[in-house]
Amino acid sequence: xxxxxxxxxxxxxxxxxxxxxKEIKNAWHEHGxxxxxxxxxxxxxxxxxxxxxxxxxxxHGCIVSQASxxxxxxxxxxxxxxxxxxxxxxxxxxxxxxxYNEEVVGDIEIFEDISNYPMRVKxxxxxxxxxxxxxxxxxxxxxx
Amino acid sequence: xxxxxxxxFDSLSKxxxxxxxxxxxxxxxxxxxxxxxxxxxxxxxxxxxNVHRSPHTLAGEATTxxxxxxxxxxxxxxxxxxxxxxxxxxxxxxxxxxYSLSKDLNGEVxxxxxxxxxxxxxxxxxxxxxxxxxAENGVFNEEKYLKLVNKNTSLISITGQSNVxxxxxxxxxxxxxxxxxxxxxxxxxxxxxxxxxxKIDVKELDIDFxxxxxxxxxxxxGIGVLYGKKYILEKMKPFLYGGEMIDQVSIExxxxxxxxxxxxxxxxxxxxxxGLAEAIKYLESLNVNEVYSHIKELTSYAIKKLSELDFLxxxxxxxxxxxxxxxxxxxxxHPHDVANLLNDLYGIxxxxxHHCAQPLMKNLNVHSTCRASFYIYNTLEEIDVLIEGLxxxxxxxx
Numbered sequence: 001x002x003x004x005x006x007x008x009x010x011x012x013x014x015x016x017x018x019x020x021x022k023e024i025k026n027a028w029h030e031h032g033x034x035x036x037x038x039x040x041x042x043x044x045x046x047x048x049x050x051x052x053x054x055x056x057x058x059x060h061g062c063i064v065s066q067a068s069x070x071x072x073x074x075x076x077x078x079x080x081x082x083x084x085x086x087x088x089x090x091x092x093x094x095x096x097x098x099x100y101n102e103e104v105v106g107d108i109e110i111f112e113d114i115s116n117y118p119m120r121v122k123x124x125x126x127x128x129x130x131x132x133x134x135x136x137x138x139x140x141x142x143x144x
Numbered sequence: 145x146x147x148x149x150x151x152x153f154d155s156l157s158k159x160x161x162x163x164x165x166x167x168x169x170x171x172x173x174x175x176x177x178x179x180x181x182x183x184x185x186x187x188x189x190x191x192x193x194n195v196h197r198s199p200h201t202l203a204g205e206a207t208t209x210x211x212x213x214x215x216x217x218x219x220x221x222x223x224x225x226x227x228x229x230x231x232x233x234x235x236x237x238x239x240x241x242x243y244s245l246s247k248d249l250n251g252e253v254x255x256x257x258x259x260x261x262x263x264x265x266x267x268x269x270x271x272x273x274x275x276x277x278x279a280e281n282g283v284f285n286e287e288k289y290l291k292l293v294n295k296n297t298s299l300i301s302i303t304g305q306s307n308v309x310x311x312x313x314x315x316x317x318x319x320x321x322x323x324x325x326x327x328x329x330x331x332x333x334x335x336x337x338x339x340x341x342x343k344i345d346v347k348e349l350d351i352d353f354x355x356x357x358x359x360x361x362x363x364x365x366g367i368g369v370l371y372g373k374k375y376i377l378e379k380m381k382p383f384l385y386g387g388e389m390i391d392q393v394s395i396e397x398x399x400x401x402x403x404x405x406x407x408x409x410x411x412x413x414x415x416x417x418x419g420l421a422e423a424i425k426y427l428e429s430l431n432v433n434e435v436y437s438h439i440k441e442l443t444s445y446a447i448k449k450l451s452e453l454d455f456l457x458x459x460x461x462x463x464x465x466x467x468x469x470x471x472x473x474x475x476x477x478h479p480h481d482v483a484n485l486l487n488d489l490y491g492i493x494x495x496x497x498h499h500c501a502q503p504l505m506k507n508l509n510v511h512s513t514c515r516a517s518f519y520i521y522n523t524l525e526e527i528d529v530l531i532e533g534l535x536x537x538x539x540x541x542x
Contacts, residue, residue, distance in 0.1 A: 002161075003488035007481075007540065037480060038498040038511045060511055062478035063541065123480060 005113045006120070007063065015066040020056045020073035027054070028138065032130030034122055039065055043130045045076075047138060052076050052084055057127060064120050069127035071108055076131065081138060088132050095125050147430060147438050147520050152177040156521060163491030166526045171307055171337060171469045171517030172495050173359045176423075180362055183422035187415045195414055196388060196405075210414045213421035214404070220424045221354060222345040223371050226403040230417050233368035234336040235262040237355035238301070240407065241332065241370060242266035243383040249330075251298030257503040258284055258306045263334040263355075264503060267301060282309045282508045283461055286318060293322050299330040304338030308501050308513065309460030310443070310469040312338065319350050330376065336360055340519065341439045341468055343432045346371055358416060363423035367416030370407070377403050384409040435520055439468045442518040446470055446527045453531070455538045459508055469517035471499075474534065477541045479514040485540065490533040492526075 024044035032041040039061035046054040055073040072091075076084045086104050093100040094108070097115030114124045150156050155175045158165040167175055187209060193202035195210045211225075218225040231237045239262070255267050256277040267274055275297075277289050284306070293300065300322060305312045319331055332353040335344050340361040346354055354371040358364055372380075382389055382400060386409035391399040400406045427435065443466065450458050450472055459471040474482050479496035486492040495515045498505045505511060516530060 003485055007485070012541075036497060038502065038505065039480075040511075060478075062480035062484075064480070117484070120480070120484065 006117060008110060010110050011067045012063065014068075014070040015063040017070055020070050021058060021066075022056045023058055024054055024056050027056075028134050030130050030134045030137070032059075032126050032133070034061075034065075034126055036122070039123070039126060041065070041069060041126055041130055043069070043127065043134060045131070045134050047081070050081050052079050052081070055131075061126065062120075062123050064114070064123040065126050068111065068124045071111075072127045072131060075106065075108055081135060084131075085135055088128055088135065091128055092125060092132075095121050095128075146441070146523060147434065149177075149430065150521050150523075152179070152426075153521050154178055160491035160493075161488055163489075166490065166492040166522075166529055168516040168518065168522065168526070168530065169493045169495050170340070170519035170522075171360070171515065173365065174340065174362050174519050175521060176364065176419075177362055177426050179426060180364065180419050180422045184364060184415045184419040187418045192415075194411055206414055209418050210412065213417035216421035216424050217369055220428070221339075221369075221371055222347045224374060227346075227371055227374050227377065229370040229372070229377075229404045229407040230412055231355075231368045231370050232366055232413070233357040233359070234334060234355045235368075237368050237370035238262050238332070238334065239266045240383045241353055241355070241372070242270045244380045244407075245299065245330070246270040247381075249298045251296045252294075254292055254297055254300045254302075256284070256289070256302060257507050258282070258309070258311070259301075259303055259334065259501070259503070260307050260336070261500045261502070262336075263301055263303060263332075264501075267299075271299075276503075279504070279507055282306070282311075282459055282504055284311055284313055286314070286321070289318075290321055290325065293325045293329070295326055297326050297329045299332065301332035301334065303334040303336070304342070304344070305467065306460070306501075306504070307337050307469070308471050308499050308504050308508075308515070310466045310471070311461050312342075312465045312467050314465075315351070316349050323350070337468070341432075341435050343436075352376055358420035358423065361420075361423055362426060363420035364416050367413050367420050369420075374403065377407070382406050382409070386410045388412075430520065438520060439518055440464075442522055442524065442527065443467050443470070445524050446516065446518065446530070449527060449531050450534075453534060453538075455542050456534065459510075459513060468519075469515055471513040471515045473510065473513055474538055474542055477537065479512045481541055482514050482534075482537050485537045486530070486533045489536060490529055492530055492533055494530075 027044040027046040030043045041059040044056045057069040090100040090104045153175050191205040193206040195207040214225050214228050217228045252273045252275050253267050253271045254275045258279050330352045333351045335354050335356040339356045352373050358367040389401050389409040455475050457473045483494050483496035498512045
């Protein structure tokens, strides 16, 4: 596997696409950071009746982390929380090189090779772990 | 003059994606010469035992080797053997010192934003009266720094060389000037980046403490040194309590061992100390002046070549004080992506990130940088490959 498999045109396009790079007012907001490299991410998730109406991010990071955040926002937008939870679980499995459901993961499968780059897995998973925290907080809120 | 040492390092025969490994990450940790690896292997195979405890043959051999290693370090930095305390590394040396002194020092502690976290956080966390020298654009200015020294300064801890900008600080000159302002101030030198390529003579520099790691100067990981002037060490309380550092223990009271054992609680890293001593012998066999000249030649060449690339931001000074490592960024490209591409396409190992120096990152107005660092086994041709690699990275992502 070569580096070109990681830096595909699609991934570069997602990293440069500013569509989801913005702040959303009155949304769930979570801060994520990779302590070892200093990359930071602000994730905004707008929820309505258990459905993700909108998602976006701001912050700074490498191509892998920016593209991952961008494709994540695209993938979870319009999904029910239960569906989004399944996506997160399967994507994190994929990133670790474990078994995952291809149908659930969908287009995010372009990052399938990330598990072959152990030093970049944390770049890829930053947005997903941050989103996972949003989901857990939403569940706690629901149980209140 | 380039050194003919590459055959001493088996690691250099490694291939990365079919390319010859180019190791430009020695500021993080150096490769190890074969004789250092063999010395550690010999200890564990033939002499392994605990030290200073039992009267059997192996214990005697291990103790002799461990104490010989201390002598080697003492000679290397021109200290007395009882002034050499083995630690896990620079971080433990500085933390132990800060803890030991924290209850007894009342004046100001001066540190700088040039420091890596190991020489910043312990002082910040353990002392109430810390004064910060903020380097402008990552450049140390002696005159401005000295304005922060006064009669109330009790301790100064400073790096001999920045691990981000590569700037070397003229410690001898600085200490002389500090002593003129306040002769009693305790001066701590973080030698982690300097000692791998420069002679540090603690007497000549007139520093009170020196901290450094073995693994950045060809030795193994997990071994380091805290040097301290004997009369201060004798007054200091130990930070770690346990085996070997005690004299008499009873319910009523505990008294402590003599130097340096007072500060070496528990079973020490004997294999590490032996490996470090072998690394010192190897460095001495090369001649420290030749090592310095070699690193200087590589750095000057790299600064010249990197400065010619208009798509790069190069940090730190461009003068002769800049040595052994260079931080840079490819404009509009994240350092992780640069490092990943250089590795996969050219087999070049560089560091990317904040280099455990976040105050300096803030000072340079960046989140992170790429860092190429050079050592005795690197060549000018390898720097040419780095230049080629950076051009390629800029073509792909810039």
